[in-house]
Amino acid sequence: GDSVTQMEGPVTLSEEAFLTINCTYTATGYPSLFWYVQYPGEGLQLLLKATKADDKGSNKGFEATYRKETTSFHLEKGSVQVSDSAVYFCALRHTGNQFYFGTGTSLTVIP
């Protein structure tokens, strides 16, 4: 069945460091891929998405490219800030309306 595997955390980085959070998926066909973020005390928020192969989603300095050949959707940011500290969830949506989420990766950025 459909599933998402993402890099286990927690991840701790210094401010302005480069961030990569790996995400790979298993699905037949062509799912849509998402990154959601959960800031402390808040709900999940859509960070970015890509709906077809080779699409790049981007938002708030974060980017992820839908790679069909490697079944991956890695999240990257060139220079993280303290305000980026949160839990990041990779997800896919295939047929039907439900999402399949990864386990989440906790990121802490220290000044």
Place this chain on the structure above:
Amino acid sequence: EAGVTQFPSHSVIEKGQTVTLRCDPISGHDNLYWYRRVMGKEIKFLLHFVKESKQDESGMPNNRFLAERTGGTYSTLKVQPAELEDSGVYFCASSQDGSGILGETQYFGPGTRLLVL
């Protein structure tokens, strides 16, 4: 515009008791979803309402869980009787168009943290 709201934010109950979680979706959103995250694991789909009808309840773990959405507005998720393994964070989400467009955004609430002792 108000987002998805959930009540309570936290609940601590004893095994065997009953708990009812509530979700208020964004006004005008016909689609409402329940998800659950057990500690340290992935967020898993529970069920999907379209208005007051259950579209997909394939993720409901067992018959101790009952979800309702009378009138097609807010939804409740009742756990009766609660077991230890029911502990986790219960998320609700809503969307305007559940037609199956794969890029459609679901808007999530902050979750209800349930602890069963």
